[in-house]
Amino acid sequence: MRRLLPVAFIVFGVISGVQCGFGLNVTVSSFTKSITSSIGNGINLVVKANASIKIAADDDNSGTIRALIAVSNNVTTPLNRLLGSILAAATAENVxxxxxxxxxxxxVAETRPALDAASNAASDLQKTTKEYLYQTLSGNLTELSTILTNLTDGLDYLHLQVYQAANEEYPVTSKNITIFINSTVIADITMPLEAIQNYLTHVASVITVIASERTQVIKYLTQMNETISNGLRNIQNSASGFNRTVIDAYHRIMAQQVNTFKNINQTYAAIVSRASSYNGGDISNLTMFLSDLVAANASFLQFVSLSTNYTMEQINPVLQDRIAAATKTLTRVARFIANQSAINISQHANQCAQRFMQKLQQNPVVITRLSRCIQQDSNALQPTVTFVQYQMDLVRSAASSIANQMSKVCQRNTGACARAYFAALPDHSQVIQNKISVIAGVVSNDEHVVTGRIINCLYGTGADIIENALLMTKKFNRCMLVGP
Structure with missing residues (x-):
């Protein structure tokens, strides 16, 4: 619905002296002055009321602003033309x-359906404003439509009298014109015009009040939306920060793992490069040992990758679900409270609405509480990284011990001493693989513990926000009865 466009309306004022009108060329005492005074400000008050609406209709989901603009347009446009033409006719001579x-x-005929349209538009306000305001607006619109009948009757009678005066056999002068146009004839016009002015004043007043109250409702909801939006950004920043720490922990763990296996391979590289010089050229156990480490390395990588992805994949859906549930409840409660300030006739409505709209943006119902579930575990994986670093150092030392001991203990690389160390490699391989598997299990377990703790916090905090928001509705209703 478009806003009422500016209208070119005649400025009504008091016209001094005695003038004639409606085509007569004689003067009638105070005739034009009476009509001008009866029209008064015309539609100007309604135009000003419409101009006082500072929000766009599309920003009001209740349809209140759209309905008010429709009422204003359908009242001002036809009545502007009608009242303006009556005023112009009242001063028209020799036409x-x-x-x-x-x-x-x-x-007049064009004005009737327009006022009916205004009444239909006003009916949309019945559920979005106070009952007495709706009844006042609706009643005055009905009276405007009804008074048109009285105005039409008065105009009919005036038309007849003007016609008779214009066609009188004897000349009509300012002295005998009162035979045709007297105070009674004038009153039949001025009384309906005064009534129209009175009803327009009431219509303008109600439009201003309803628009002001609905504007406040929209301000409440806009502020609430901004609070929620800021909260969502806070949560998103916390979630992104947590994901970065998880990924960082993964990269640091992988770096330890890569360095460990790189060091082990370097340790045995000298033996592999001179295989014929060791154990009679039989280094099959060493080859199998290194192959087992490659498999253990791949398994470790896959295990830690899965557990890391699990952490991020499990938390995000729960977080989004709790955000949606909490936001839906907060928005519903905010709309209820804000709308009650414009609908409820309680004398405490404004105070209670203002108080509880503020409470909806404070603990314990702020949605940013969800971010604390994530923030409290932002560094939870640091001990895990430290553990992996320490344990990978042990793996590197243990895995390299065969080569290191053999070089220190055995005098000959092909003798019985070397054969004993090569024979020990299969059992040693199993020990090292078990050690790597334990480290991977600890990483996975730690990430699952952190994930579970965050998810439990999200469910608990989300439920608490929703419960407290719903309790806010009950407290607000009580406030409306007994006051803040």
Whole structure:
């Protein structure tokens, strides 16, 4: 619905002296002055009321602003033309009076359906504003439509009198014109015009009040939306930060793993490169040992990768679900409280709405509480990284011990001493693989513990936010009864 466009409306003021109108060329005492005074400010008050609406109709989901603009447009546009034409006709001399009245009556005919449209638009306000405001607006619109009948009757009678005066056999002068146009004839016009002015004043007043209250509702909800949006950004930053720490922990663990196996391979590289010089050229146990380490390395990588992905993949859906549930509840409660400030007739409505809209943006119902579930575990994996570093050092030392001891203990690389060390490699391989598997299990277990703790916190905190928000509705209802 478009906002009411500026209208070119005649400025009504007091016209001094005695003038004639409606095509007559004689003066009638205070005739024009009475009509001008009865029209008064015309539609100007309604125009100002419409102009006081500072928010766009599309920003109001209740439809209140759209309905008010529709009421204003349908009232001001036709009545502007009608009242303006009556005022112009009241000062028109030496013109065809029949044409003047035909124009006025056509404008009356156009005004009726427009006022009906205004009443239909006003009916949309019944559930979005206070009952007495709706009834006042609806009643005055109905009266405007009804008073048109009285105005039409008065115009009909005036038309007849003007016609008779214009067609009188004897000349009509300012002295005998009162035979045709007297205080009674004038009153039949001015009384409906005064009534129209009175009803327009009430319509403008109600539009201003309803628009002001709905504007406050939208301000409440806009502020609430901003609070939620800021909270969501806070949560997103916390979630992104946590994911970075998880990925960082993964990379640091992988770096330890890569360095460990690189060091082990370097330790045995000298033996592999001179295989014929060791154990009679039979280094099959060493080849198998290194192959087992490659497999253990791949298994470790896959295991830690899966557990790391599990942490991020499990937390995010729960986080989004709790955000959606909490946001939905907070928004629903905020709309209820804000709308009650414009609908409820309680004398405490404004105070209670203001108080509880503030409470909805404070603990314990702020949505940022969800971010604390993540923030409290932002460094939870640091001990795990430290553990992996220490344990990988032990793996490197243990895995390299065969080569290191053999070089220190055995005098000959092909003798019985060397054969004993090569024979020990299969059992040693199993020990090292078990050690690597234990480290991977600890990493996975730690990440699962952190994941479970965060998820439990998200469910618990989300439920607490929702419960407290719903309790806020009950407290607000009590406030409306007994006051803040």
């Amino acid at each position: 065809n009076s029949d044409e003047l009245f035909v124009n006025i009556f056509s404008l």
